[in-house]
Amino acid sequence: MELSEALYTTRAMRRVKPDPIPDDVIARIIDAAVRAPSGGNTQRWRFLIVTNHETKSRVQRLYSVGLAELNRTQYKATMDLIENGDPNDPEVIQARKTHRSATWLAENLASVPALLFAFGKPNGESSIYPALWSVQLAARAEGIGTALTTLLFKYYRPEMLEILGAPDDGVWEPFAMLSMGYPTGRWDVAKRQPAHEVSYQERWGEPVSWRVPNPLFSY
Amino acid sequence: MELSEALYTTRAMRRVKPDPIPDDVIARIIDAAVRAPSGGNTQRWRFLIVTNHETKSRVQRLYSVGLAELNRTQYKATMDLIENGDPNDPEVIQARKTHRSATWLAENLASVPALLFAFGKPNGESSIYPALWSVQLAARAEGIGTALTTLLFKYYRPEMLEILGAPDDGVWEPFAMLSMGYPTGRWDVAKRQPAHEVSYQERWGEPVSWRVPNPLFSY
Numbered sequence: 265m266e267l268s269e270a271l272y273t274t275r276a277m278r279r280v281k282p283d284p285i286p287d288d289v290i291a292r293i294i295d296a297a298v299r300a301p302s303g304g305n306t307q308r309w310r311f312l313i314v315t316n317h318e319t320k321s322r323v324q325r326l327y328s329v330g331l332a333e334l335n336r337t338q339y340k341a342t343m344d345l346i347e348n349g350d351p352n353d354p355e356v357i358q359a360r361k362t363h364r365s366a367t368w369l370a371e372n373l374a375s376v377p378a379l380l381f382a383f384g385k386p387n388g389e390s391s392i393y394p395a396l397w398s399v400q401l402a403a404r405a406e407g408i409g410t411a412l413t414t415l416l417f418k419y420y421r422p423e424m425l426e427i428l429g430a431p432d433d434g435v436w437e438p439f440a441m442l443s444m445g446y447p448t449g450r451w452d453v454a455k456r457q458p459a460h461e462v463s464y465q466e467r468w469g470e471p472v473s474w475r476v477p478n479p480l481f482s483y
Numbered sequence: 484m485e486l487s488e489a490l491y492t493t494r495a496m497r498r499v500k501p502d503p504i505p506d507d508v509i510a511r512i513i514d515a516a517v518r519a520p521s522g523g524n525t526q527r528w529r530f531l532i533v534t535n536h537e538t539k540s541r542v543q544r545l546y547s548v549g550l551a552e553l554n555r556t557q558y559k560a561t562m563d564l565i566e567n568g569d570p571n572d573p574e575v576i577q578a579r580k581t582h583r584s585a586t587w588l589a590e591n592l593a594s595v596p597a598l599l600f601a602f603g604k605p606n607g608e609s610s611i612y613p614a615l616w617s618v619q620l621a622a623r624a625e626g627i628g629t630a631l632t633t634l635l636f637k638y639y640r641p642e643m644l645e646i647l648g649a650p651d652d653g654v655w656e657p658f659a660m661l662s663m664g665y666p667t668g669r670w671d672v673a674k675r676q677p678a679h680e681v682s683y684q685e686r687w688g689e690p691v692s693w694r695v696p697n698p699l700f701s702y
Contacts, residue, residue, distance in 0.1 A: 267489040267624050271515045271617050287693040294678040295699040296490045300616065301631065304558060305581055307676055312683040319685065339523060362524055390633050390659060393612030394619075397519065398490050401620075405486050412520065414609050430687035440609060457526055459513040464531040466538065468649035474506040480514040 265405040273451040273483050274401050276362075277409025278369040280445025284315070284377045289406050296402035302391035309395055310383040310436060312428060317374055322427045323416065323441070324373035330415045331370045335363075358455065369411065369443060380410075380442040381428060385435070392439050399442060409447030414440045453479050484624040492670040492702050493620050495581075496628025497588040499664025503534065503596045508625050515621035521610035528614055529602040529655060531647060536593055541646045542635065542660070543592035549634045550589045554582075577674065588630065588662060599661040600647060604654070611658050618661060628666030633659045672698050 294311055302308065314320060335343050342359050349356035369376070380399065384392035400410045416424050417438045425432050458478040465472045513530055521527065533539060554562050561578050568575035588595070599618065603611035619629045635643050636657045644651050677697040684691045 265486045267484045267486045267620060268515065270486040271621060272518045274518075274520075276520050287691075290691075291678060291693040291695040292699060294682055295695045295697070296487065298675045298678050298681060299491050299493075299673065299698065301493075301495050301619075301673075303633070304561065305577065305673075307681070310681055310683060310687075312685075312687060313691070314685055316685055342523065358524065389608035390612055390631065393609055394616035397613035397616045400520075400613075401486060402490060412609065414522070428687050454518065454520075454524075456517045459510060459517050462517060462526070462529055463513055464529060466531075466533055466535055468529075468531060468647050472506075472509075472532070474510040476510040476514045478514070479518065480511060 268481050269483050270401045270404050272453045272481050274404040275454040276411040277447040278365040278411045279448045280376055280409050281448060282375045282377060283446050285444060293399055293402040297395045297398040300395040300398045308385040308388055309392055312381040314379045319427060320374040320379060326416055326420045326423055327373055328370040330419045331366055334415060376443045376445050378444040380444060382439050383436045384439055386437045396440060403444060408444055410442045410444050412440050412442050416441055453482055487700055488702050489620045489623050491672045491698060491700050493623040494673040495630040496666040497584040497630045498667045499595055499628050500667060501594045501596060502665050504663060512618055512621045516614045516617040519614040519617045527604040527607060528611055531600040533598045538646060539593040539598060545635055545639045545642055546592055547589040549638045550585055553634060595662045595664050597663040599663060601658050602655045603658055605656045615659060622663060627663055629661045629663050631659050631661050635660055672701055
């Protein structure tokens with residue numbers, strides 16, 4: 265697959281079929297991920313792939329409770345928008361889509377074929393997230409949909425470490441989970457605020473001298 | 484460019500020529516970056532591109548002092564390895580290469596044609612670093628080398644905000660700088676610990692059932 269198509273069409277795909285992902289596909293995806301750069305080239309990452317139903321069910325219970333909590337707090341404005349906004353407003357439509365897809369995951373996580381948990385060194389965000397984005401891009405080229413969530417380790421760190429059998433030793437920090445599977449939906453280019461509207465030139469707040477069609481490529 | 488080639492051959496490229504990067508190339512790169520997913524699809528990112536010599540010189544002074552400080556502290560073990568290790572040891576060779584390349588940047592940063600500074604929402608690491616990795620991948624396909632550093636905002640946050648004219652308002656958090664330019668060196672696949680050695684299956688510490696040639700692809 266062309267790089268551009270991967271960069272433009274890889275978006276969070278939470279709804280997936282229960283069909284298992286073959287080992288050689290997982291291997292190719294993780295081999296691509298470890299090529300990512302890391303601070304001081306330390307390569308301090310571990311990828312834990314979970315496919316067994318019992319562990320996934322335990323994770324699902326935490327995810328469901330966590331999502332409900334998020335909907336009451338951090339996502340409250342979005343929830344209000346969904347309930348009270350104009351149902352034809354593109355922003356409301358997008359918010360409802362995202363909410364439904366997250367709800368689907370909360371209700372079906374144990375049937376998602378593979379969950380990938382990423383560990384890195386404490387404060388190693390700038391190294392682990394590029395590698396995880398490589399996982400998502402490489403998965404995209406294999407026809408596999410992924411979605412990243414940080415809520416499990418943010419809200420249920422001790423419970424999650426216990427479920428995964430992972431140490432709490434200050435050496436390895438858990439960062440995020442990717443759900444992975446063959447998607448039921450179709451790939452497309454997600455809507456975004458135009459690049460020139462989120463860019464500045466020379467100093468904060470100074471507009472850039474270029475404009476770009478939004479998006480530049482369609483697939 | 485094929486996605487695999489981009490994922491395998493995009494590595495930190497600090498030594499670059501002073502040749503400017505055309506606006507349309509910058510525009511394509513940032514348009515690719517904003518396609519990355521972000522938490523709750525909030526798209527809370529700003530990309531500030533600096534090309535003027537005066538600002539770059541001020542950044543260079545901070546980077547030089549910061550790198551020297553890092554070499555005395557966080558990278559001390561690496562510095563000891565470079566000075567006292569076996570000069571034919573692959574690990575020593577790699578450490579020296581990285582050290583020289585960082586030193587080059589400390590001495591030449593003002594001549595690098597473009598610096599990109601990335602801002603996101605506080606604690607927005609999981610959203611900003613995928614977008615920055617997209618910048619690096621899209622730049623790679625344009626023949627542009629990039630290198631990410633977090634040290635400037637880690638050690639000199641107030642000074643950097645002043646230099647860039649950016650607010651310290653709790654809304655926008657500065658995360659990282661990417662240096663960007665046409666590289667003097669060649670692209671290749673960086674050495675990495677094999678994927679199966681950094682992966683676990685079902686539980687922390689459990690070996691995976693697959694192995695993979697390291698690297699799986701060569702370019």
